[in-house]
Amino acid sequence: MAERKISFMNAITESMDMAMEKDDRVILIGTDVAGGAEVDHLIQDDVYEDAFGGVFGLSKGLVGKYGRERVIDTPIAEHGYFSAAVGAAATGLRPISELMFNDFIGFALDPILNQGAKMRYMFGGKAKIPLTVRTVHGAGVGAAAQHSQTLYGMFGSIPGVKVVVPSNPYDAKGLMLAAIEEDNLIVFSEDKSIYGMKGEVPEEYYTVEIGKASVTKEGKDLTIVAIGKMVHVALEVAEGLEKDGVSIEVVDLRTVAPWDEETVLESVKKTGRLIVIDEANPHNNTATDVASVVADKAFDYLDGPIKTVCAPDTPVPFAANLEKAYIPDANKVLKVAEELIFDLKKE
Amino acid sequence: MAERKISFMNAITESMDMAMEKDDRVILIGTDVAGGAEVDHLIQDDVYEDAFGGVFGLSKGLVGKYGRERVIDTPIAEHGYFSAAVGAAATGLRPISELMFNDFIGFALDPILNQGAKMRYMFGGKAKIPLTVRTVHGAGVGAAAQHSQTLYGMFGSIPGVKVVVPSNPYDAKGLMLAAIEEDNLIVFSEDKSIYGMKGEVPEEYYTVEIGKASVTKEGKDLTIVAIGKMVHVALEVAEGLEKDGVSIEVVDLRTVAPWDEETVLESVKKTGRLIVIDEANPHNNTATDVASVVADKAFDYLDGPIKTVCAPDTPVPFAANLEKAYIPDANKVLKVAEELIFDLKKE
Amino acid sequence: MEKKTALWIYQKMNEIRFFEEQVRRIFGKGLIPGFVHLYAGEEAVATGVMAQLEDSDYITSTHRGHGHAIAKGCDINGMMAEIMGKKDGLGGGKGGSMHVADIDKGMLGANGIVGGGFGLAAGAALSIKTLGNDNVAVCFFGDGASNEGTFHEGLNLASILDLPVIFVCENNQFGEGTPFRYASASETVAERASAYNMPGVRVDGMDVEAVYKATEEAIERAKAGKGPTLIECDTYRQYGHFEGDEQKYKSEDDPNRDRDPIIEFRGKAVENGWITKEEADSIESAAEKTIEDAVAFAEVSPLPDESSLYKDVFA
């Protein structure tokens, strides 16, 4: 049987659909997750048509299938509905709450930082917060400084929050289903610029383990750890360097908090060299976190400096050429890799 | 002339007072920065007595001196008044805006993340945001999970924000005056558990350069980079190890974003060994950031793994014994240092 | 009011008051880390509301949460141990005064974040509605919290979704050291309800019966699917914002300053024949004893195991 190929965004839609089908307690809440609430001509025989189905269209059709009781359009009031999602999660529902762009976290941080992430701990283990926060990060679509940030690292700094960043349709579906199954607060962060990317996705229900990185490509000379869209940059670099006889191992982190130390350390111990690619701004991000752990726990195995390739320490610029220069790409990684590869060729 | 000794908190009070005295455009805004607004018996001959002067008393007396037009009590509405502070800064005032506990950032992040930090960039250099955000971090006073976090690393991850964390009264005064002089958004984060610490503070107006670390103690075998209160832990460790014949260099980062790469790299190049102490939770924080830069730029000088000593990846617990176990201290640093010292003794 | 209800209310009022007096005493002795916000003086609100609730109803509370927790039926020994940071505390000593909680009792937690409860309560009500339960959620909040944006978002959301939630404002005239009349552009909190198309009632928060009745109506409305109600209870706190507060902002002529809701209720209850004097006396001494026992329990409870530091971050 030929594997079915669907897009990254369709994989996510399908996973939400399956989770809602499977468990009545799963609800979806957010601004315009359906759209068109109370618009007469969008209601026919008690079935709802959506006006948006999410601004990116990822929840299209869900309100038709599950109704407005479970696909809840909210006022533009992120703090309010995120905090409602936490309250609902603590009392028996399993919400998926959508933050339209991760940049809007400035309006919804407390329900995550101080409530959802800490209730279980503060209450001595007596609360469960089965909440999946779906959000969208990343530059590349000309959306400028307030709609293009990469903030999963900020979420990842908070104890009590798990953060998942899928790089391909298969993982997106499996990680989303795993996230919804978990009794924890999980931020599921999607790179909007790869929504159209297609890949093989089984039709059935399956999960991908949260907390486990995947070795996308094996190699022996240099490890590139990458996150989300950056995995494809890593693969492009790997392909290029392979021609020069350098063998690259690509590790897709998949879960950025808590990330899979074991897989990363194992890879670096084998290759002795590490580059981490992260589209986040360069400080206090996942890349630096990975680098610091490796610099501690695999130091004796290192044959060269640890390199990180991130966005510069600036907001995301609007102009097309500047935005392109802002995002890490294969050229930038190759440039940074030179120092390591140079060492390599000397050996 | 004998130098005057005053407390960490008095140094901050004095610096705000001097800045307000010097420049009419400096205002202080926050919840209960004075307290007792419109309470008749606290007004005598048009002079105001404060009820709190800040919950920690750091702005005591300022409303009496500068009046309620410049020392502004706000409703409990952090987003509102932070965003007002940004608007005021963009239009001619130089506000000091107080976030009572850094933990409340969940109610005030957007004015920093998306407005204050980005306006200048988005507007092509045509805005100045001379705003000083005073806030308070740190565990150690039994204030539990929502009043004890160490979040300066989160602020530090945002381009367009400078973050200052003073470790002693002298720096507190000089850094605060420098912050208020700057035309940028500066987060000034104070560790509440060292408010009482005394130190020499000149009476006159002076500034300490933002962005410059200080080498608190010179040494040649091991560098300890530390932040805020952790500098004193570093000094304690240094003293202890000195007896074993190990010479420690202590670098007080002072500014955590953007931090002083030059001073840190120079020190590590000299000593070949590094420990970074940071009370923040262990991931995506300043310690890991420092470690990652050193693992890249000073790799060839390193004689051993880079160690970080941070709080565990948990919320701050309430119980006294647990809270004590949570905070990095000299014992924990010594334990971690062992591996490095061991190498050292071999030499 | 039924005798049973009056007895329950009087018991809980006394338990709360004695609890707070003891907390004050042992805090003064340095046995409690951090800071405590006492509920003394506001007992009529928690008990008046909770007399209408069942275990399966939810509440969200505030930094001043001891009274809510006791009235909602949280174990008093466990509360005292929690506040002292002991192993037998409701949260294993990991939360403390500001995070007393017991989800099984429908108590979703005291909250160190002012204005943190509006959405949480709306969310609990969303669970009730979605799961088809016949319950309500109650959100307690202060006058100061009414100026947080979360008030606006929570009330609006609850109203448009017709959620079974009741917003109970404890207007004790101050948020820390800032008078409500300065901080709020509206004269009352209740009048803001109209902006959310819900009833807003202002009651004498020193009068349990008034609170009790207003709550009854609000619950009826909520359970009939008509959505939320805002109840503002006019009250006063006996002590400072936190222990140690000089209270310079308080005035001789603050309304409610010289009232005590417990004394008032005792008078009314005896007068109306709900409770006899003897019953009242014995409730008082029993409550005092209950709290003394709780202190004794908490004092001998050990500190939590150090390993618990790392536990309960994730399920």
Next chain:
Amino acid sequence: MEKKTALWIYQKMNEIRFFEEQVRRIFGKGLIPGFVHLYAGEEAVATGVMAQLEDSDYITSTHRGHGHAIAKGCDINGMMAEIMGKKDGLGGGKGGSMHVADIDKGMLGANGIVGGGFGLAAGAALSIKTLGNDNVAVCFFGDGASNEGTFHEGLNLASILDLPVIFVCENNQFGEGTPFRYASASETVAERASAYNMPGVRVDGMDVEAVYKATEEAIERAKAGKGPTLIECDTYRQYGHFEGDEQKYKSEDDPNRDRDPIIEFRGKAVENGWITKEEADSIESAAEKTIEDAVAFAEVSPLPDESSLYKDVFA
């Protein structure tokens, strides 16, 4: 209305409309990165308000900000270049459509964050008040933004401090695809003003004169130290939320759907003798030309230097 004012208004209305039509056209050709939110249909609000303002007054704007920027006097060539991401843009191409700004003109920026302007405008008004200037700040916001907590916080703060600020709601009936009547528990935005002890007026936002007059009163009040006013302008957007929106949520019988504020104003202005037909015609063609020139200007403007990526993070 004075002739001068009417001429100015009619010119700006036309410039805005032609601007948006051109933006729509070139966006369709793929010459503009990202997304654009068009102001077409709402011209009466920006021009009616701005006809009362001076350069030294401040405004905060929204994601739908082109109209505000033009009416506030921002350079139109610089705007078009900015929206196309060019070097000669007002922000050097680094901000784009959602971040058009010119602080020297008192335009504190379009804003990608819904509800981001309430506090900023209050802050600008705080500057005005503290520095003793005779100006006002105006905050434009949408019906959708009125449900953000920042609305509550901003209006309350401005009111208790008597700040010279005017909150102008552009109620175009929708926030993205969600009808205002669903999202808001209150029937109008204006009625919420009472919760902040300020006047709340609702005007026909398709009628420049109505907007103009309401603004005049609000400015008088603000400058007299009496504090803020909330003005709700009932309007409608001609196109989708952003370009590319299917607009499935719009109905045949949406109020204002078939009205055009520019045509209405032309009729009224000619009828009242404020403007002659000839003047109107020539304003229209001049405006069309101005915008065509702006497109030509922007098209030949180069992309920003790559080095500018790293500039202007700090002063």
